[in-house]
Amino acid sequence: MTTPATREAREHELTLHVFSISAGLVGVCLTGLGLIKVITQRSQMGTLADDLQAGDAALFMCCCFFAFWSFKTRHTRLRQMLRNVLDGLFMLALALMVGVCGVIVYVLV
Secondary structure: OOOHHHHHHHHHHHHHHHHHHHHHHHHHHHHHHHHHHHHOOOOHHHHHHHHHHHHHHHHHHHHHHHHHHHHHOOOHHHHHHHHHHHHHHHHHHHHHHHHHHHHHHHHHO
């Protein structure tokens, strides 16, 4: 049986991982934007990939924001709501990253 303190510690640990991974993926997205610009100067798909990648970077930045906010709040209900929002945004950002990778592969092949 899981105690509330154990569950909170587990949720905090997971949020910490999502926070650090999201921060790293913002850098990956921005690097990807630069590479897309260099590789596909005249391609219409390159523009689509740029737009999607910029949106993905913004989603990962929102994940960082919500994770940090959840660390700082003392209200249990607000913290849980922030973590739920964070989980959804992180999954959306990861799914968008898969789509962007598909567009980049399509442009390069």
